[in-house]
Amino acid sequence: MSISILLLIVAVIGVAGYLAGSWRANALAGGKSSSLHSRPGYYGAFVAIWSMLPAVIVLLVWIIASPIYIGSTVRAGFPDEVKAEPQATQNLNYNMIGAIARGFRLLSVEERQAVFADAATARTVLAGKGVPLAADPAPYMLKSADDLNRMTTTSSTILSALVMLSALVGAVLSYRAIAPRFRARNRVEGVMLAALIGASSIAILTTIGIVASMLTEATHFFNMVPAWEFFFGTVWDPRFAAAGATASSGQFGLLPLLAGTLYIGFVAMLVAVPVGLFAAIYMSEYASRTVRSVAKPLLEVLAGIPTIVYGFFALITVGPFLRDISAQLNGLVTGNYSNFIQAQSVLTAGFVMGIMLIPYVSSLSDDIITAVPRALRDGSLGLGATRSETIKRVILPAALPGIVGALLMTASRAIGETMIVVLAAGVAARMQLNPFEPMTTVTVKIVNQLTGDLEFTSPQTLVAFALGITLFVITLCLNIYALYIVRKYREQYE
Template sequence: MSAGLVILVVFLIASAGFYLGRSRIIRAAGGDIRKLHSRPNYYGLTVALFGAVPALLLTIFWLILQPVYIENQVSKQIEPGDIPEGGSLSLVMSDVRRIADGLDVAVADGVMTEDKIATLDTDLTDLRARLGEVGVAVASDIKPNVFGAATVYRELASGLRMAMAVVVIGVSLAGAAFAMLRIHPGYRARNVSERAIKALLILSSSVAILTTIGIISSLLFETLHFFKLYQARDFFFSMTWNPQFRGGSDLGILPLLWGTLYVSFVALVFAVPIGLLAAVYLSEYASKPVRAFAKPAIEILAGIPTIVYGLFALITVGPLLRDYFAQPLGLGNSSSSVLTAGVVMGIMLIPFVSSLSDDVINAVPQTMRDGSYGLGATKSETIKQVILPAALPGIVGAVLLAASRAIGETMIVVMGAGAAAKLSLNPFEAMTTITVKIVSQLTGDTEFASPETLVAFALGLSLFVVTLGLNVLALYIVRKYREQYE
């Protein structure tokens, strides 16, 4: 039984517990709810919570710990001779998981039967072909121990799924029954249910914090592993990026960091003035019909997929900048350049700046405008000296959001700026960014034991630090220049 079906059964048990608990307490009070400490719905809610919450928490922990247990048990089936030269246990375990999943799909699709699988340990010649029929690709040769590990993986996964279903449903029924026996007319069901809901709200609010901690921890541990294999000094101060998976790599971050900041700077130079001026026009000058049309039209830009922007950069903007600017000025012959990616990315960022800034400007109290006009200020003076200073924190937040979006963009850079890691001031030359190289280093079957792969985590952590620095800088600017009003 799948986890989704188990969760559905738990919700059905909780729903049934709600109505049964509510009916039972009404009968216990003889139909007179005035004899009850709480309203009948609170008693039903108490039964539902006892039936659902412990079972769902158990399901979450089970799903987290089950893969770890299976990996530890199955990896014992793999012998050193089963690991190919230059490979690792993690790559072999990837094949084991793919074979196990492929066998499940093949059985479900009727390509293979359980009896056929039981006889494959002596004849593995057609296994790859059978798995290929269901879209599962594995190593060129499947060794008996690897296949045996895959069958053990299947058996363990199937057994643990069934055990999870039995245990979780049992816990759900036991919790609902326990709550059903506890409730009586004097039971403080409202207090219990409200405390439980408060605990759930606290748990939900901590998900974002725990997720952030998990992301940072995963990046940090893998980065420390990388620095055990590669000198941190060379990573931070080398001006060459040349990964070679056969050894002798130069993994300096400076060319990538320069490309990231350069492309983001060009994009912000293009997007911030246009977006801010558009926001001022829409909030202060545009009539209601114009605003009703223009604001959604601008926001459509944020919904266009980045691959479309990339194609626009590759086919239209890049050749245009090359033919009319780069070649006539003798600055380059390539359509892939920092300026190409920056301009197209800037177009994408305009709604991030304009929409948020427009909302912030509209939130400035009308009394401040009236007071400025009463003192004889013109409309433009009011905007420059009253409205924009009052809206500065929100505008800085909009620019920061746009900057973070620019730093994390990948597809536009791949198709518009190229993949060359270099240090140059020429905006018509091809460059690349940190995010592009993170993707390239983790593409395909990777072995998480080489510096060429682990460098992706160091790059990710560095990008996180850069973004955090932007947040700190924005906070400083807001606090220093913010206008405060009583």
């Protein structure tokens, strides 16, 4: 039985439990709801929860544990010479067995007998069923595939029985527990509180998992390449080694990538901060309600445009435009119409990225400025200050901590951008101060190092995790500092 059908059956049992629990509560109340500890709906919800919750837990545990057990059992049946091979080879063999098992489900009885009679025939028959194999399967693979199908079928049958049994037992026991003074509301709210805590913990657990996975692989990298060479190196030249090689050929200097990341982010902030901040001031202090209702959504549309579209815009419009303008200016001044701004440059990437960041700055700053109490504005205007003086001397100082925090969070967004930099700034890893020349960032090199069919055994691929954990620490520090600024300098108004 498929998982979707099982979930549907469990949901039906839960709905039936809700109706039965509510009916039983009303029946016990005898028309006097005051005799019940909780409303009838809570009794129904109690039965529904304990009809579905045990079944879902059994389902999740089985889905996780069953493939592990079946996989280990199938691998245990491999011949000794196969078990002696490297783990990567065994994984490939197991994947091939899985493909054969999927093909077996499509075969008739006669076709299965022909498959087991000859390996070459097996490959031909399975290819005809849409399951191509890279080579003729070994006899043990055919047997293992048959065992895999058999154990999978048995596991599915046992799972269906256990899930339905858990749902029915939970429904019966919770239904029998209903009594007039039974604290159904407390039980239901306790389950909902646990669910809310679990939901709020997902982000924390996800962050911990991401950091742990990156740290594990980054540790392997630093075992091959000294940390000081990575953090203080000035040359980025990984020079990919042959497949399976573990020698640390190449140079893995972080500084050129870090310089490009900060430089492009700085140019982007130079574009985004003035435009976004002035737009926020206008919309919150000067714009009429009609203008604000139109301008604010139009400005925030920029935040919904995919970054790859910004990259195309930089590649085919902004970059060539800056290149041609520089050639014209150079021709007017020197008579030599050669361009001094490259189509792919720090300026191009920073300018387009700044356009992308404008809605982040304007939206956050607008909300912060709008939150300044109206009494401060009225008091300043009542004392004779103009609107511009009120903004400069009252509103902006009051909103400054929040604005600074918003700008730091926007900067962390700029540091993590990838697609715009790939298309607008190039992939040249170098240290230079000319904004008209190409540079690259940490995120671009992470993509480059993990592109293709690679094994995570060489420093050329493992360096991506070192770059990732470095970028994570930088953005985390920016966000923590932004929260610190907001909390330390937040004004409290009464």
